[in-house]
Amino acid sequence: MKIKFINARLLTLTEDVKISFGELEVTDRRISYVGPARSKSDNYDRVIDCQGNLLMPGFKNAHTHSAMTFLRSYADDDDLHTWLTEKVFPLEANLQPGDEYHLAKIAFLEYLTSGVTACFDMYYNPLSTAAASHDIGFRTVCLGTVTKFKESVAEMVEAYHTINQPESIVSYRLGFHALYTANPDILLELAKAAKELKTPIFTHIAETRKEISDSYATYGMSPVQYFEKIGLFDYGGGGFHCIYLNDEDIEIFKKRHLYVVTNPSSNIKLASGIAPLAKYVEAGIPIAIGTDGPASNNALDFFREMFLVTSLSKIAADDPRVVDAYQVLKMATINGADALGLHDARTLAIGQLADIIMLDLEQPNMQPLNNIVKNIVYSGSKSNVIMTMIDGKILYEKGQFYVGEDVHQIYQKAQEITDRIKLAATKTQINNG
Numbered sequence: 001m002k003i004k005f006i007n008a009r010l011l012t013l014t015e016d017v018k019i020s021f022g023e024l025e026v027t028d029r030r031i032s033y034v035g036p037a038r039s040k041s042d043n044y045d046r047v048i049d050c051q052g053n054l055l056m057p058g059f060k061n062a063h064t065h066s067a068m069t070f071l072r073s074y075a076d077d078d079d080l081h082t083w084l085t086e087k088v089f090p091l092e093a094n095l096q097p098g099d100e101y102h103l104a105k106i107a108f109l110e111y112l113t114s115g116v117t118a119c120f121d122m123y124y125n126p127l128s129t130a131a132a133s134h135d136i137g138f139r140t141v142c143l144g145t146v147t148k149f150k151e152s153v154a155e156m157v158e159a160y161h162t163i164n165q166p167e168s169i170v171s172y173r174l175g176f177h178a179l180y181t182a183n184p185d186i187l188l189e190l191a192k193a194a195k196e197l198k199t200p201i202f203t204h205i206a207e208t209r210k211e212i213s214d215s216y217a218t219y220g221m222s223p224v225q226y227f228e229k230i231g232l233f234d235y236g237g238g239g240f241h242c243i244y245l246n247d248e249d250i251e252i253f254k255k256r257h258l259y260v261v262t263n264p265s266s267n268i269k270l271a272s273g274i275a276p277l278a279k280y281v282e283a284g285i286p287i288a289i290g291t292d293g294p295a296s297n298n299a300l301d302f303f304r305e306m307f308l309v310t311s312l313s314k315i316a317a318d319d320p321r322v323v324d325a326y327q328v329l330k331m332a333t334i335n336g337a338d339a340l341g342l343h344d345a346r347t348l349a350i351g352q353l354a355d356i357i358m359l360d361l362e363q364p365n366m367q368p369l370n371n372i373v374k375n376i377v378y379s380g381s382k383s384n385v386i387m388t389m390i391d392g393k394i395l396y397e398k399g400q401f402y403v404g405e406d407v408h409q410i411y412q413k414a415q416e417i418t419d420r421i422k423l424a425a426t427k428t429q430i431n432n433g
Contacts, residue, residue: 001045001392002027008050009361009372010034012348013057013334017326017373024055026354029167029392034348048387054359054372057347058117058388059302060336063240063261063290065123066107066140067100070418071295080208080270088295089149092124094424100128102413108138109407110300112396115385117355120202120261120290120340122175122240124150126159130170136403139355139390141340143175143202146190148182153189160197169391171341175237178204179215179223184230191231200341201232202261205239208272212244224249233258238339240290241266242280243273253285259339260285262331264308265299266292277313278322287331288339303380306332310377325377358387 005024011017012034025033025044068088075087100123111119118139121129126142133140142163144156156174163172174194176182194201205223206212212222219226225248227233233252238259245253245260253260262275280287289309291300306328313323337346345353361369365379376384388396401407 002032002043003392003394004044004047005050005055005358006037006047007052008358009052009054010348011054011056011372013330014347014349017329019054019372024348024356026356026389026392029354031348031350031352031354031356034350050358051362053361053386055348055356056359057333057337057345057352058355058357058390059115059332060288060340060342060345061111061116061119061291061300061302062259062288062336062339063263063292064107064119064121064300065293065295066119066121067103067123067129068293068295069103069106069414070099070421071293072298074422075295076269076298078270080272081210083270083296090428091421091425094421094428095124097125098128099417099421100125101132102410102417104129104132105136105410106414107294107300108132108136108140109401109403109410110294111138111302112388112401112403113385114300114302114382115357115359115388116300116302117357117388117390118337118340118342118345120336122177122202123293126163126172130163130172133170134168135405137169137390137393137395139342139345140170141342142170142172144173146176146182146186148186153186153193156190157193157197160199173202173237173341174199175202178207178211179226180211187227187232188230191234194232194235194237198235200235200237202237202259203227203239205242206244206249207241207267209244222246222249224252228252228256238288240292241272241275243267243275245280250280250283250285253280254283258285259288259335261288261290261339262309263290263292263297263305264312265305266296268308268312269298270296274312274316276316277309278317278319281323281327286335286338288336289328289331301382302332303376303382303384306377306380325371325374328377329373354389354392356387356389357385359384360386 003026022036120141122143215223233256240261242260310328314320345355
């Protein structure tokens, strides 16, 4: 398959944030040309006239729990630990094998509408999510979610070898839910596995004050310091949320080249706090952006996340100059790709994977065109996404999905699963008095 885009504004991100006019060609899965317009040829399966609209690399959702769509607008208006123990965990107990396959598809569709071309998905039964990714055509990096209640390090290692295949649209990395849902034996076993596989580890870190105080009470140190002590991050990785990193934690992040993945919508909705991103930027720590899951956000809207990343950072630092639009756009694209290990999906360049989005600039929120990058971050909207291409295939264009199945059937199946889970949880609650 060969597709040519003409009359395009190009934000390649190969040379900072410069925008140029030109053309882009895709051959099968990869970008085969990007640059000035050149002589016409009929040797294309499709030629798309961008009419001056913008082509850029897709956004990378660096932290989410896709299959938790069944909890959207159900588990709300509580602090994190109450939310988890009283609403999330009881319903998750009623998931049946294969549910994640159908529930994740809802999230994948929403990502497409938001210009997201890859996600870092942390949830149980990754083989189900991987199958959904393959069937929809959505690029997913699955992440281990071992806890003392579910999964095991051995199961994660098996998934690592099963899912990581050459040229696959799905890959896998080791991870665990959090310090407070693990135990020392699990973490030591996980550290050993990471060293044997020479692979990074990711987890929720420093999301709430309670997590920090509990860690000091149990281990006499912060979560980050404990993870460093047992060798969890010897091969890198990173943390989700990272609201309450102290100076020693920051030094460990720098030493191990760890990523901070910030999730502002979830953090403010749960009243967990605001991450001091300006401080992390100043320390040289790479930052990526995630939506978190549809149970805690509840939207999977990357434009909202980008705006909150910059605006909340300015509030936290009491300085409107910090974490500007250019930095945020890099967090949303290049940094996200690097955090996910998708080093061939970072930019619009020859040989890079064709994970591309087109943004409609002919809408009021994008006019006038004083500064397109700032428009994207400060006034951009999902409504500006008019095309999302992944792996050289257009999966979303002008409000229509091209994912190989009827999206209404996807919605219906997810609703059936959600209704069944809620009914089972209600019966359990009644039986327990």
